[in-house]
Amino acid sequence: MATRLAFLRAINLGAKRVFPKADILRVVTSVGFEDVATHINTGNVRFDTRMRSRPRIEATLEQAFASDRGFDVPTVTFSATEFADLAAEAQQINADHPGLARHYVYLLKEPLAVEQCAAVEATRTEHGRMLVRDRAAHALLTPGYQNGTVDPLGAARLLGVATNRNLNVIQTLAAKWC
Incomplete structure (x- = not known):
């Protein structure tokens, strides 16, 4: 059995996309x-599975979620080892950029092509x-960015299927789970 972490995108936003923790479980x-376990009501799930294929795991979850909820729930998964490595790298990136106001980590369903990476990294502004x-x-958002702005750098549209969490949640x- 392998431990996987799943991150659900766009749930519990308004009255139409409600997906309580008990129902996710x-x-x-x-x-x-x-x-199966969850952490807060924002779509963070840990589970064990014999399945090995990430695309198959994600498709299984997405089909079950859509069937239960009546709306699509894009899902991004990582093995516990992958996520532990991601969290360690995020901590190092944060340490290498002192004075940040916020550090959000977008979890991507698929790696980006080289040209997509360049386009995302080109969204740099005085705000991060x-x-x-x-x-x-x-x-990596600097003091002065507009708090509450969903995508202050305008990069989210370039990421494909993704969901974000702040560095504290990642850590x-x-x-807790890795």
Whole structure:
């Protein structure tokens, strides 16, 4: 059995995309995954599975979520080892950029092509910059960026299927589940 972490995109936003933790647990368990746990109500899930194929795991979850909810729930998964490495790299990136106001990590379904990485990293402004590392894109925001802005650097549209978490959540989940 391998431990996987899943990150659900665009749930619990408004009245139409509601997906409570108890329902997430039920649906993930119903497709045969074991030892399922969630962290806060923003779509962070840990489970064990015998499946090895990331695309197959994601497709299984997405089909089950759509069937249960009646709307698509894009899902990005990592092995526990991959996520622990991602979290360690995020911590190092944060340490290499002191004075940040915020550090968000976009978790990507697929790695970006070289030209996509260049386009994402070119979104740099006086409010911050983006760094792409494999299936993670780091939004490094400086003091003065407009807090509450969903995509202050205008890079999210370039990332494909992705969902973001702040550095604190990334670190908490790595410590708790990896």
